[in-house]
Amino acid sequence: MSHTPRTGIRTLIAADKPSNVPMQSYSPVSIYGKDAFTMQTMRERLPKNVYLRIERIFEKGEALKEGDADIVASAMRDWAIERGATHYTHWFQPMTGTTAEKHDAFLSTSPGSKSEGRLINEFSGKMLVKGEPDASSFPSGGIRSTFEARGYTAWDPSSPAFLLENSLGKTLYVPSIFISYTGESLDHKTPLLRSLEAVSKQALRVLRLFGNTTATHVDAMVGAEQEYFLIDRRYLTLRDDLKLSGRTLFGAMSSKGQELEDHYFGSIGSRVLAFMAEVDKRMFSLGIPARTRHNEVAPAQFELAPMYERANLATDHNMLTMEVLRSTAERHGLVCLLHEKPFAGINGSGKHNNWSLCDSDGNNLLDPGSTPLDNAQFLVFLAAVLRAVHRHPIVLRLGTIGAGNDHRLGANEAPSAILSIFLGEQLCSIIDSIALGKNNGKGDSSGWVAGDIKVGVSTLPPLPRDVSDRNRTSPFAFTGNKFEFRAVGSSTSIAPANIALNTAVACALDDIATELEASLGKGAPFSKAVQGLLAELFREHRPIIFNGNGYSAEWAQEAAERKLPNLKDSVSVLERHSDKEVMEAFLRQGVLTERELLARQEVLLENYIRDVHVETKLVLDIGHAVILPAAMRWMHTAGKIALASRDILGAGANLPEEKYFHQLREHVVGLMEALDALDVKHEELDNLEGIRVRSEAARDELIPRMAVCREHADALEKFVDDALWPLPKYNEMLWQL
Numbered sequence: 001m002s003h004t005p006r007t008g009i010r011t012l013i014a015a016d017k018p019s020n021v022p023m024q025s026y027s028p029v030s031i032y033g034k035d036a037f038t039m040q041t042m043r044e045r046l047p048k049n050v051y052l053r054i055e056r057i058f059e060k061g062e063a064l065k066e067g068d069a070d071i072v073a074s075a076m077r078d079w080a081i082e083r084g085a086t087h088y089t090h091w092f093q094p095m096t097g098t099t100a101e102k103h104d105a106f107l108s109t110s111p112g113s114k115s116e117g118r119l120i121n122e123f124s125g126k127m128l129v130k131g132e133p134d135a136s137s138f139p140s141g142g143i144r145s146t147f148e149a150r151g152y153t154a155w156d157p158s159s160p161a162f163l164l165e166n167s168l169g170k171t172l173y174v175p176s177i178f179i180s181y182t183g184e185s186l187d188h189k190t191p192l193l194r195s196l197e198a199v200s201k202q203a204l205r206v207l208r209l210f211g212n213t214t215a216t217h218v219d220a221m222v223g224a225e226q227e228y229f230l231i232d233r234r235y236l237t238l239r240d241d242l243k244l245s246g247r248t249l250f251g252a253m254s255s256k257g258q259e260l261e262d263h264y265f266g267s268i269g270s271r272v273l274a275f276m277a278e279v280d281k282r283m284f285s286l287g288i289p290a291r292t293r294h295n296e297v298a299p300a301q302f303e304l305a306p307m308y309e310r311a312n313l314a315t316d317h318n319m320l321t322m323e324v325l326r327s328t329a330e331r332h333g334l335v336c337l338l339h340e341k342p343f344a345g346i347n348g349s350g351k352h353n354n355w356s357l358c359d360s361d362g363n364n365l366l367d368p369g370s371t372p373l374d375n376a377q378f379l380v381f382l383a384a385v386l387r388a389v390h391r392h393p394i395v396l397r398l399g400t401i402g403a404g405n406d407h408r409l410g411a412n413e414a415p416s417a418i419l420s421i422f423l424g425e426q427l428c429s430i431i432d433s434i435a436l437g438k439n440n441g442k443g444d445s446s447g448w449v450a451g452d453i454k455v456g457v458s459t460l461p462p463l464p465r466d467v468s469d470r471n472r473t474s475p476f477a478f479t480g481n482k483f484e485f486r487a488v489g490s491s492t493s494i495a496p497a498n499i500a501l502n503t504a505v506a507c508a509l510d511d512i513a514t515e516l517e518a519s520l521g522k523g524a525p526f527s528k529a530v531q532g533l534l535a536e537l538f539r540e541h542r543p544i545i546f547n548g549n550g551y552s553a554e555w556a557q558e559a560a561e562r563k564l565p566n567l568k569d570s571v572s573v574l575e576r577h578s579d580k581e582v583m584e585a586f587l588r589q590g591v592l593t594e595r596e597l598l599a600r601q602e603v604l605l606e607n608y609i610r611d612v613h614v615e616t617k618l619v620l621d622i623g624h625a626v627i628l629p630a631a632m633r634w635m636h637t638a639g640k641i642a643l644a645s646r647d648i649l650g651a652g653a654n655l656p657e658e659k660y661f662h663q664l665r666e667h668v669v670g671l672m673e674a675l676d677a678l679d680v681k682h683e684e685l686d687n688l689e690g691i692r693v694r695s696e697a698a699r700d701e702l703i704p705r706m707a708v709c710r711e712h713a714d715a716l717e718k719f720v721d722d723a724l725w726p727l728p729k730y731n732e733m734l735w736q737l
Contacts, residue, residue, distance in 0.1 A: 004630075004726050009234045013736055026281065033287035035083070037076055037161040045075040057157050059216065059360065064157060069125030076161055077106060077123035080172040085163055088123060088172040090131040090153035093188045094138045095603045097402075097492055099319050100178075102133045103171055128174065129155050139606065141599025143184050151186055152179050156193070159316045162286050166327075175316050184596050188495035189315075191591050195502035196220055196311060198589035202509035203357055203365065203381075209516050209526070210377050215359040220502050221482075222314035224494045225305040226321055227296055227349035229337040230272060232736055235728040236335050241618050245611070246339030246404065246491065249619050249706065250627065252714040253345040254731035257299070264297040269737050272302065275332045279304070282324050288317045298346040299734040308354065308482075311502070315495045318351070322491075334737075338491040341407035343730060344710075348408040349490035353497050356482035357381065357505075367481040376530050379434070383537040384512055385483060386421060388504035389476055390544035393419040393565050394576045395504050395585050396476075396485075399497030401570040401604065403611035405489035410568055415475030415486045418559045418566045420546035422474035428545060434531070435538035473550030499591065506589045512537070570608050571695045577601040605695045612698040616682050619706050623675045626726050627713050631668050634720040638664055664719045671712035678705040 033040065039058065043051050050071050056062045080088065089101040106121045131153040138151065159175035178187035185191055196219070203218035236242055241249040258264075268276065276293045283290040292305040304325075309317065322338055329336035341348035357365040365381045368374075389396060396419055400409065408414045423431070471477055475487040488497045512533065519529035543562040548555060559566060567573045576582060578601055586592040592600070642657040649655065685697045717725060 004724060006238055006726055006728050006732075007723060009232075009238065009728070010732055013232055013234065028280075028284045031281070032284050035163040035165075035285040036287035037079060038287055039160070041079065042072070042075070045079060046071060054157065064129075067125075069129050069155075071125075072157075073123050073125045073128035076128065076172070077121065080161075080163060080170070081106060081121060083163055083170060084165075085170040085172045087169075088127075088174060090133070090155070090176040091173040092153050092176045092178040093315075093319065093493060093495065094178055094186060095141070095188065095600065095607075096139060097188075097607065099323070100133070100138070101173070102131070131176065133178075138178075138186060139603040140180065140186055141602035141606075143180050143182075143186065143595060143599045151181065153177065154179065156189060156312070158193070158310075159313055160287065162320070164323075184593065184599075188493050188499070189312075191499050191586075191596070192312060192315060192495045192502075194591045195499045195506070195589070198506040198591055199357070199502040199509070202506045202513060202589075203359075205513035206380060206384075206509055206516070207359060207365075207377075209513065209520070210373065210380075212359070215361055215363075217360050218365070219358050219360075220311040220498065221308045221356045221358045221364075222311040222494065222498060223306055223308040223354040224314055224318045224488075225292075225303060225352040225354070226318065226325070227301060227303045227351070227490050228325055229298075229300050229342050229349065230275065230302060230329060230334045230737060231300060231337065231733045233330065233333050233335045235733050238726065238728055241615075241622060242335075242337065242342065245615050245618055246337060247342045247407075247615075248344065248730075249615055250622060250710055250713045250717075250727060251344060251730050252717040254299075254729070254734055256731070256735070257346050258297055263295050263299050263301070266295045268293075268295060271332070271334075272737050275328060275334060276302075276304075278332070279324055279328050282328060283321065286317075286320060286324075288321060288324075290321075296347070296349075298343070300737060301347065301349065308356070311355075311498045315493065315498065318494050340402070340404035340489045340491060343734065345730075346734075347413040348411075350405075350408065350414055350486065351488040351490055351492075351494060353485040353488045353494050353501075354479070354482050355485060355498065355501055364481050366478075366483070376527070376534075379430075379534055380512060380530065381509075382427075382478075383534055383541070384505055384508040386541040386544055387508035387511065387537060388501070389419055389421055390541040392500075392504035392507065392581075392585050394567070394573065394579060394582050395500045396497075397487075397565070397567055397573050398577060398582075399485075399500035400475075400487040400489065401496075401573050401608075402489045402492050403570060403608050403615075404491055405487075406569045408489070409487055415473060416550040416555065416566075417475075417487075417568050418550070418556065418564055419475055419487075419544075420550065420559070420564065421483075421544050422471040422477035422547055423545055424478070424547060427478065428547065431538045431542070431545070434534050435542060437535075471547060471550070474546070475550070503585055503589050503591045507585050510589070569699060571605070571699045574601060574605050574608070574695070575692060577604070602691055605691045609691070609695050609698050612702050613682070616678065616702050616706060619709050620675060620679055620682070622727075623671060623709055623713060627716065628668070628671060628675075630724050630726050631664075631671070631716045631720055634724050635661070635664050635668055637721070660719075664716070667712045667715045667719065671709060671716065674705065674708040674712055678702070678709060681705055 039055065042054055046054065050068050053065055053068055054072065057064060087103040087105050089103045091099060091101050094100050106123050133151060133153060153176040156175045156177055161172060161174045163170050164173055177190045177193070179190060180186055199220055200218040204215060207215050239248065241247065280290050280293070289307040289309065290304060291307050294303055296303045304321065306317065325336045338349065340350065359365060366378065368378045410417045475485070477484045477486065485497055485501065488494060515533050516529055519533070520526065543564065546555065556566060567576070578598060583594060583597050586597055587594060638661045642655065642661040645655050645657040646653070681701050685694060685701060688694050688697055717729065
């Protein structure tokens with residue numbers, strides 16, 4: 001019997017013996033942050049007055065004082081070199097959606113003729129604060145001509161520098177923003193920082209109206225759960241689709257998928273547990289508060305969840321988490337798949353972006369209080385989120401786009417593409433009481449007596465952390481003291497989602513503060529002004545609340561009646577990027593300029609086109625050079641068997657061998673024709689002009705034709721002799737750990 005490289009790899013994996021090498025025990029507390037230049041490290045290494053000024057940068061957003069950069073750079077250099085670092089890099093997040101870095105050595109020649117040839121370690125304040133990478137190949141959306149290479153990285157002092165190690169040494173990473181020569185943002189970090197300032201400014205306006213005079217700023221807090229798949233790395237050598245696009249463009253469903261859901265929260269295998277243990281240790285060392293690890297619902301799928309941090313730091317840490325997952329998997333002979341849909345027919349992966357607001361005194365503004373004033377404040381911030389999602393759904397939907405996420409959103413595994421908010425019956429009952437002046441009779445389990453709620457006079461019913469059951473079909477769910485934005489893709493940065501969320505909420509808080517200030521200016525009592533505004537807001541934005549099944553066809557119809565947009569794919573969303581109401585939200589809060597917004601629209605459409613075209617070329621290459629040759633060899637064998645049966649039994653016999661051959665040939669011919677049609681259309685689209693025309697054609701012409709190719713190829717996988725099939729199958733990749 002003949003063998004393919006695939007069957008050889010399968011044999012090797014089956015013969016592998018589990019590693020019994022124990023991992024050295026350690027205390028997470030003792031190593032936490034040892035590879036990060038944290039505030040604690042700065043406290044130990046900087047002069048007290050310099051440290052206090054740096055601390056104020058973190059707490060109040062004050063500017064860096066002249067001269068402090070040199071002192072910080074010197075301390076940072078010494079700390080890094082003591083730990084074995086030889087190079088440093090400004091680590092930034094361009095609009096490619098990944099991270100970028102250019103390494104420079106801590107070296108300079110000593111000046112003077114007597115010292116010629118002598119090297120010294122150098123890392124000045126100027127080198128820390130600003131870098132100048134060759135930026136010509138990064139997407140700019142027309143902000144910069146392609147022949148102009150100048151772009152600047154600038155140190156973000158609100159995010160600690162850190163060390164990363166590989167087999168060749170350690171490098172100091174300095175989190176940075178990335179801007180053009182003219183000062184426009186070319187990255188995700190810059191608008192994220194602007195959005196954080198915007199939401200803090202508007203939240204403080206509201207807090208001041210409630211008499212809070214101590215809070216100096218408000219932080220958007222985020223905890224980003226990360227889902228991912230693991231497979232044996234050896235399979236990647238035979239799957240160019242996984243290697244180059246992150247997902248399987250061909251592959252029939254395994255005989256066992258996730259039907260029994262026995263993988264979910266199941267016992268973690270020793271090989272995966274060893275990987276997870278090393279991931280945890282590396283993340284603790286980097287100061288990333290990893291807390292939860294477990295098996296997810298799909299086979300070979302897992303999840304990691306951190307504790308909450310400031311949104312800026314959480315974003316950096318999530319990008320770093322993805323890098324740690326990938327590099328650690330490689331050391332364990334695995335590959336970490338972060339694509340939203342690496343395997344058809346089973347659940348894909350996402351990120352649950354848990355978001356809340358916290359003032360500088362440590363108060364969660366989305367945590368229901370125990371006094372009338374606290375409750376009123378909670379309801380105002382709750383109303384602001386309702387308004388943000390209802391008024392700015394396209395803004396928020398822009399934070400969830402991507403060709404990969406299009407395969408997941410709207411399916412019965414992820415939230416609907418229709419943005420709505422889940423609050424649960426108890427909160428809805430409270431909202432109705434305020435909006436309509438009566439209790440709707442629901443949510444009385446707390447013992448709350450039905451009747452009107454007078455904000456600022458009567459307390460609300462006690463609201464525990466989890467006021468209702470979860471609703472996994474909701475894209476935006478209130479879960480006790482935070483909102484869970486469940487539509488973010490697993491491979492993408494969480495920055496766009498949080499930029500959008502912070503901006504939309506800042507707009508809503510701006511409106512609320514302006515209304516309250518106007519009412520108070522006219523002499524209205526504060527409690528009456530709040531009561532009236534809340535009633536108005538809850539009535540206006542009640543349509544965004546939906547507690548039911550977001551997967552149902554009835555909800556799509558009801559959402560249309562509520563005038564909630566249902567944009568099912570990234571191109572449809574991006575075409576709305578330049579809508580007046582979308583652009584005004586970002587412009588109003590100073591998060592993005594008009595030029596930056598239009599540039600982002602172009603870059604994101606180009607990213608979409610690129611992703612689809614890469615997949616198209618892979619389908620053509622694998623279909624023609626890998627699948628068809630194997631299928632035709634087997635068709636040749638099946639044809640000889642059918643002819644031999646006819647010779648023996650006669651031409652008139654109704655032979656199942658002939659039926660089998662014709663079914664096999666039907667899919668071979670079908671795949672040939674589908675590949676030819678895809679190839680022709682791909683060449684046509686290469687000559688189209690206009691980014692919107694090209695993106696729509698990629699969505700409407702290439703993706704459906706790739707699906708036809710896959711339909712025939714996956715059918716052939718079920719026909720062709722297993723010993724001849726060249727691609728690793730789902731039941732091998734998903735069930736070998």
